[in-house]
Amino acid sequence: MQITDAPLKVTLVVGSNRHGRFGPVVADWLLDLMHDREGLLPEVVDVAETDLPMSFARTREATAALSGISPKLAAADAFVVLTPEYNHSYPAGLKNLIDWHYTEWQTKPVALVSYGGMSGGLRAVEHLRQVFAELHAVTVRDTVSFHNAGASFDDEGRLKDPAGPGAAAKTMLDQLVWWGRGLREARELRPYGA
């Protein structure tokens, strides 16, 4: 088996597509952290930029949309999924993007970052853990969450108090990298046949 030091390809999935959404503010903060971290190659899939039918019809439009998404998911060694909380769960558009894919998620780690009102999106995170378990993906233990997210960032999109979220993100990404490297090596050693 070859143990590679190649950078870990991490695809950030931006889970909100709501008109006027807050998601990009959190996504930009996360992406900056990911770019600053040595050994990571970040990529982005934004649900708002995907046009996937809810019917799972393999239309020409769906095929065109998938051509911009699926390769970024397939190539990833690991994922960071950013989700808001809508009615105690995660958005429908994010579920649709997840459900359009299967093998792309398999045997890969998923880190979860959430934001919302009072709950900080923690209920959305716990629901996503169940979904990713079904897809043979592993969610990492530690998360980053923003309660009343709008109040945590200033008008320029900078965190007012970056120390806490920064430390939480470091812990989460440390875990993601450990799992990402480990599972990449495991896939090289033995194809996943479960």
Ligand SMILES: Cc1cc2nc3c(=O)[nH]c(=O)nc-3n(C[C@H](O)[C@H](O)[C@H](O)COP(=O)(O)O)c2cc1C
């Ligand atoms: C339809 C809807 C339902 C929501 N439900 C919750 C909720 O259950 N818990 C919560 O903490 N915040 C809830 N919120 C607040 C959102 O999490 C918050 O506005 C967040 O910024 C939404 O993300 P977005 O702006 O990227 O779409 C809800 C917002 C919407 C639009």
